[in-house]
Amino acid sequence: MKLTLQVWRQERADAPGSLQTYVVDDISPDESFLEMLDVLNERLEEKGERPIAFDHDCREGICGACSMMVNGQAHGPRTRTTTCQLHMREFDDGDVILIEPWRATAFPVIQDLMVDRFAFDRIIQAGGYISVNTGSAPEANLMMVPKDDADLAFDGATCIGCGACVAQCPNTAAQLYTAAKIGHLNLYPQGQPERDERTVGMVEQMESELFGSCSNFRECEAVCPKGISIDWIARMNRDYLKAKLKGVNRR
Amino acid sequence: MTWFSNLYQHAIVKKAIMAVSGLFFFGWLAGHLLGNLKVFQGADKFNAYAEFLRTMGTPLLPESGVLWLVRGLLTAAIILHIWSATSLTLLNRRARTSDYEKRQGLQLDYAARTMRWSGYLVAFYIVYHLMHLTWGNVHHDFIPGDPYANLVSGFQVVPIALVYIGANILLGFHLYHGLWSLFQSLGLAHPAYNPWRRHFAITFSIVMSLGFISIPVAVLTGVIS
Numbered sequence: 001m002k003l004t005l006q007v008w009r010q011e012r013a014d015a016p017g018s019l020q021t022y023v024v025d026d027i028s029p030d031e032s033f034l035e036m037l038d039v040l041n042e043r044l045e046e047k048g049e050r051p052i053a054f055d056h057d058c059r060e061g062i063c064g065a066c067s068m069m070v071n072g073q074a075h076g077p078r079t080r081t082t083t084c085q086l087h088m089r090e091f092d093d094g095d096v097i098l099i100e101p102w103r104a105t106a107f108p109v110i111q112d113l114m115v116d117r118f119a120f121d122r123i124i125q126a127g128g129y130i131s132v133n134t135g136s137a138p139e140a141n142l143m144m145v146p147k148d149d150a151d152l153a154f155d156g157a158t159c160i161g162c163g164a165c166v167a168q169c170p171n172t173a174a175q176l177y178t179a180a181k182i183g184h185l186n187l188y189p190q191g192q193p194e195r196d197e198r199t200v201g202m203v204e205q206m207e208s209e210l211f212g213s214c215s216n217f218r219e220c221e222a223v224c225p226k227g228i229s230i231d232w233i234a235r236m237n238r239d240y241l242k243a244k245l246k247g248v249n250r251r
Numbered sequence: 252m253t254w255f256s257n258l259y260q261h262a263i264v265k266k267a268i269m270a271v272s273g274l275f276f277f278g279w280l281a282g283h284l285l286g287n288l289k290v291f292q293g294a295d296k297f298n299a300y301a302e303f304l305r306t307m308g309t310p311l312l313p314e315s316g317v318l319w320l321v322r323g324l325l326t327a328a329i330i331l332h333i334w335s336a337t338s339l340t341l342l343n344r345r346a347r348t349s350d351y352e353k354r355q356g357l358q359l360d361y362a363a364r365t366m367r368w369s370g371y372l373v374a375f376y377i378v379y380h381l382m383h384l385t386w387g388n389v390h391h392d393f394i395p396g397d398p399y400a401n402l403v404s405g406f407q408v409v410p411i412a413l414v415y416i417g418a419n420i421l422l423g424f425h426l427y428h429g430l431w432s433l434f435q436s437l438g439l440a441h442p443a444y445n446p447w448r449r450h451f452a453i454t455f456s457i458v459m460s461l462g463f464i465s466i467p468v469a470v471l472t473g474v475i476s
């Protein structure tokens with residue numbers, strides 16, 4: 001396959017960036033999208049040019065590192081698929097492919113397609129955990145978890161923190177991520193003691209990271225590689241409004 | 252008041268307030284529509300209804316007491332609604348200062364995308380509508396105390412009837428997204444009733460829009476005269 005790529009190149013966080021055009025040929029339809037970029041990078045290095053910086057780690061769709069907008073869609077055109085799991089057979093010979101970094105004030109560009117997603121980690125630090133005393137493991141059946149809750153919590157826990165929801169949202173909101181992270185912990189019996197503080201802490205950390213607000217556009221859900229539903233956002237709103245009406249404030 | 256302003260700084264609270272004020276406005280609009288449809292029963296019934304609005308609650312309350320109470324609540328609701336919408340819009344602008352070359356819309360529908368436009372235009376329309384049929388400032392032949400005549404002579408002017416029709420199409424779009432979205436904002440989602448949220452929004456956006464539009468159309472076609 002022969003492709004024309006338009007790629008965002010930016011030297012440093014504070015340097016201006018621009019779209020650069022690259023023509024790559026001899027691409028196999030069985031290569032993954034990241035492998036196609038590897039091929040391009042090797043050729044750039046051979047010519048003495050700086051390779052394109054992009055995040056990647058597991059390359060098997062579970063770590064959430066491979067952030068990039070492909071033709072205006074987070075992780076490219078295939079639903080429920082990360083960029084590393086996207087294959088070149090999704091494209092046609094001769095296609096022009098536009099590749100941009102996630103764009104959000106809360107996710108500043110580090111270089112080219114790499115962005116700083118520490119804002120997500122700070123949201124977790126604000127309550128995305130269950131405090132337990134360490135010691136020997138308790139008896140497994142001591143605390144019963146209803147099967148429906150366990151299944152539902154698992155759906156929320158599949159979030160890999162990739163940031164596609166933020167990237168696709170017209171408002172740049174981090175609602176789907178934050179809601180999934182709060183929601184699965186709020187479903188377990190072990191999560192109840194810290195429920196209100198967790199919800200308020202994480203929501204208000206999200207706000208202070210300069211993400212946008214939710215207009216229920218549903219773009220996040222459409223682009224989430226794990227298919228996490230916007231029902232989680234409603235759950236978060238419910239838990240948050242209840243906690244605020246009880247007068248819970250951030251510690 | 253500090254309790255409220257502390258709450259109000261949070262985006263999710265603003266959105267919940269938009270949902271509640273929007274729902275209140277919607278409830279009022281439903282009553283407004285039911286009342287207005289009395290024009291199809293003729294001048295006497297319609298003017299009697301307008302009179303009833305004024306005397307409602309008397310002698311327990313002063314004349315027009317209920318009317319003013321509702322007007323006060325509506326004003327508060329619309330101010331909170333517009334204020335929150337504007338403040339959230341500004342927040343969203345700050346959240347992405349350098350934009351994409353291209354961002355594809357996936358599930359985004361037309362009504363959702365144009366909420367700001369339809370909202371502000373409806374606000375202008377509400378002011379115009381009050382000046383036209385309530386206060387009469389912009390009516391060419393306003394007769395105080397005869398709403399039926401004012402309505403008929405008002406809508407016989409074709410451009411004015413078209414403004415009313417256009418504004419109520421916009422209202423329909425606003426409600427199509429709003430009446431669904433408010434459930435999400437207030438945290439009301441469950442697989443058991445999720446489909447009904449959509450049915451509710453579709454039904455009532457169409458009923459409200461077509462209901463209000465039927466009145467200028469009836470005047471233009473001579474059904475009401």
Ligand code: HEM
Pocket residue numbers: 214215216266267269270271272273274276277280332333336337339366367369370371372373374375422425426428429430432433434436437
């Ligand atoms: C006829 C009066 C109106 C009614 C019945 C109404 C109703 C609603 C409802 C029910 C919502 C959904 C709230 C939610 O998602 O929680 C909404 C959202 C919205 N309304 Fe209105 N509205 C009215 C007038 C206006 C006006 C005058 C504006 C002008 C600014 C406006 C701007 C908006 C915007 C921008 C949203 C979307 C907010 C967001 O998703 O972030 N609305 N409206």
Ligand code: FES
Pocket residue numbers: 055056057058059060061062063064065066082083084085
């Ligand atoms: S590289 Fe881990 S999900 Fe794509």
